[in-house]
Amino acid sequence: MPELPEVETTKNGLAKLLTNKCITKVEIRNPNLRWRVDDSIQFNLNNQTIQSFSRRGKYILFNLGKGYLMIHLGMSGKINVVNNNEPIKKHDHFLLHFDKKVMRFNDPRRFGSIFYLENLEHKLLNSLGVEPLEDSFHENYLFENSRNKTQNVKAFIMDSKIVVGVGNIYACESLFTSRINPKTLAGKISKQRYINLTNNIKRILTEAIKAGGTTLQDFAKVDGKPGYFSQELSVYGRENKKCLHCNGKIKRIVQNQRSTFYCPKCQK
DSSP states (O other), rough: OOOOOHHHHHHHHHHHHHHOOOOOOEEEOBSSSBBBBTTTHHHHHOOOOOEEEEEEEEEEEEEEEESSEEEOTTOOEEEEEETSSSSSOTTEEEEEOSSSEEEEESSSSSSOOOEESSSOOHHHHHHHOBTTTSSTOOOHHHHHHTTOOOHHHHHHHHTTTTBSSSSSHHHHHHHTTTOTTTTTTTGGGGHHHHHHHHHHHHHHHHHHTTTOOSSSSSSHHHHHTOGGGGGGSSSTOOOBBBBBBSBOOOEEETTTTTTEEEETTTTT
């Protein structure tokens, strides 16, 4: 599933290519995504000029002259911008046409979502926690919000109501770098260890964005190229391989229906 760095990479790529471009045609090839794409989106978007792009959590926001287009990539979604004579691909469900380019939303598993919003007051946005790369995610934030929490720390930092965008890959990597066992209860971790974890989350997400995100299976950047942060992963996807910091082996367990990778020796 695309996580914050992949969404941020996609947003940045779209901004370079489509800012100040006018939408000449909206094409819904398959409306049956996680939520059905409303037919009225064609009327609301047609002939609108994209003023800018922003991101909230894992939602990409197309800031229009009037309203917003909001896209979530879901589990397998990706957005490409190609020349308008490029052949349509399987799973190209939603297209925005411009003068010489076409933006295509491709989603094999169809867990993505597309909405037109008149304003940013929307139930999917209103429940989101702080952004991990903004000042609101300060050194004391996780400690203050973790008191009396009985969930494991990995589930805690992945809770989008607490902090957005720390998905499975980056949660595993941040906990490993911070030497915190993912099974530890969130309410049992000290303030100093949370300060260290906060700084590592910020650093790892920033480095992943610079590398263009992580490509494991489906993700690709707007230009179709993969993200290269997968080359920097210390634990994720490395089950039974030697730990990069000790002579132990990386272990995989399942937490909250997701694979967790960690080093039992480093993360006691």
